Amino acid sequence: MVAFVAVSSPKSTVFHNPISFRVPNSNFLRGSSPLKGLCLQVKPSKTKNRGVINLVLASSKTTAAAATGSGGGRFYLNFTGFPFPLGPFLNRRTIRTEAVNGCIWLFEQEQALGFSSVSTNIRMTVIKLKSGGLWVHAPIAPTKECIQLVKELGAPVEYIVLPTFAYEHKIFVGPFSRKFPQAQIWVAPRQWSWPLNLPLEFFGIFRARTLKDGDLSTPWADEIEQKVLSSPEVGIGPYVEVAFYHKRSRTLLVTDAVIYVPSQPPECISKESLLASAKNGLAVKLLSKGKEVPQEPVVDNKMYRQKGWERMVLQILFLGPSNLLEPNASFAQMSQKLIVSPIVKTLVFSKVPEKVRDWIDSIVRNWRFKRIIPAHFAAPINASRSDFLAAFAFLDDLLGERYVTRPSLSLLFASLMGKAASYFPPDDMKTLSSLDQFLVSVGVVKKTVSGRKR
Numbered sequence: 001m002v003a004f005v006a007v008s009s010p011k012s013t014v015f016h017n018p019i020s021f022r023v024p025n026s027n028f029l030r031g032s033s034p035l036k037g038l039c040l041q042v043k044p045s046k047t048k049n050r051g052v053i054n055l056v057l058a059s060s061k062t063t064a065a066a067a068t069g070s071g072g073g074r075f076y077l078n079f080t081g082f083p084f085p086l087g088p089f090l091n092r093r094t095i096r097t098e099a100v101n102g103c104i105w106l107f108e109q110e111q112a113l114g115f116s117s118v119s120t121n122i123r124m125t126v127i128k129l130k131s132g133g134l135w136v137h138a139p140i141a142p143t144k145e146c147i148q149l150v151k152e153l154g155a156p157v158e159y160i161v162l163p164t165f166a167y168e169h170k171i172f173v174g175p176f177s178r179k180f181p182q183a184q185i186w187v188a189p190r191q192w193s194w195p196l197n198l199p200l201e202f203f204g205i206f207r208a209r210t211l212k213d214g215d216l217s218t219p220w221a222d223e224i225e226q227k228v229l230s231s232p233e234v235g236i237g238p239y240v241e242v243a244f245y246h247k248r249s250r251t252l253l254v255t256d257a258v259i260y261v262p263s264q265p266p267e268c269i270s271k272e273s274l275l276a277s278a279k280n281g282l283a284v285k286l287l288s289k290g291k292e293v294p295q296e297p298v299v300d301n302k303m304y305r306q307k308g309w310e311r312m313v314l315q316i317l318f319l320g321p322s323n324l325l326e327p328n329a330s331f332a333q334m335s336q337k338l339i340v341s342p343i344v345k346t347l348v349f350s351k352v353p354e355k356v357r358d359w360i361d362s363i364v365r366n367w368r369f370k371r372i373i374p375a376h377f378a379a380p381i382n383a384s385r386s387d388f389l390a391a392f393a394f395l396d397d398l399l400g401e402r403y404v405t406r407p408s409l410s411l412l413f414a415s416l417m418g419k420a421a422s423y424f425p426p427d428d429m430k431t432l433s434s435l436d437q438f439l440v441s442v443g444v445v446k447k448t449v450s451g452r453k454r
Contacts, residue, residue: 107123320430340391
């Protein structure tokens with residue numbers, strides 16, 4: 001998720017080796033210690049949201065878990081991640097929704113940051129091609145439940161696509177592809193990992209083909225187009241993300257470029273995680289500006305689940321928000337709108353504004369999309385090119401060339417309105433800004449990097 005960007009500038013990618021073996025079902029406690037560098041895939045034995053402005057989430061059909069018994073088919077042992085492991089470690093529920101009738105499906109699982117109480121959702125998107133096969137974008141953990149939900153679509157998986165270099169999406173490509181050995185694997189260019197830059201084969205990804213900008217030779221080129229954002233190195237490595245456009249449904253697929261925070265928590269996030277976040281623990285005390293923090297009991301009700309979600313969001317977006325004790329005001333400013341995550345904006349996009357501007361302008365100039373599907377938070381989002389451009393209005397100030405490349409009056413208006421759409425509370429930005437200044441001062445992150453195509 002975008003919160004992991006701060007670890008390695010922009011995202012931590014890790015030394016790990018996927019291993020598969022069989023063990024019986026287990027009810028291990030979640031508090032076990034992480035095994036750094038090890039990913040173990042275990043094969044056990046047998047809503048609608050509305051936006052404030054015009055960004056209304058498209059309705060979709062939700063499929064109940066295809067599991068037998070409580071938690072059946074959801075067991076997935078995953079101890080991996082440096083310096084923070086990615087949970088849940090033992091149990092991953094999969095929720096499938098139909099985003100476009102008979103054409104696009106979304107598969108979501110919970111994604112937790114280590115042993116913290118911070119979680120969000122991670123999303124895999126599946127598109128049915130004219131050939132009758134499936135095109136899989138950003139695979140998630142291939143639990144028995146997840147694979148069953150894919151197979152219920154009644155079509156073979158033909159292509160598996162890794163649209164980014166980021167660890168949280170890369171980690172599941174190898175295990176997922178082994179469930180569909182006939183599928184071709186395609187990956188974003190310039191893959192890298194940290195602290196050791198290891199080849200894809202070490203991640204269990206074999207015979208992968210490389211995605212290229214505007215490549216018309218891909219087997220899906222007549223249905224899905226692609227544009228690559230491949231920046232100069234912004235620190236440890238470059239930021240790479242591939243955007244896709246499904247022409248028939250007019251759908252834009254991105255990974256972390258933009259997000260839309262829903263007012264309510266995603267269905268895949270467990271109530272246990274939400275209630276853990278609602279407790280007044282150490283993080284709340286540290287970020288409460290000296291206010292007295294009551295030790296009130298947390299009970300399972302709608303109010304406490306909502307508080308837990310709001311706290312999760314602010315920690316994911318800002319790392320150290322100004323006040324977790326009363327998150328309502330900051331959460332209201334950041335939710336129900338299409339935005340660039342503050343972490344991605346600060347630690348990545350502001351470093352390479354020329355590259356990002358070229359990528360964004362190319363997308364809005366050539367693709368007439370009407371919905372966006374990111375890899376986190378809410379989706380699908382009913383959003384136009386104007387809405388998308390407005391989320392990147394901060395680039396105008398960074399580049400000092402306001403409105404030069406706007407292709408229409410509607411997009412010009414969107415850019416004028418962009419500051420309101422991407423406004424970040426200054427108090428919440430202090431920790432992130434200080435982190436950015438520190439990383440620049442020690443040379444981990446560069447201040448700005450030129451890289452515009454001439």
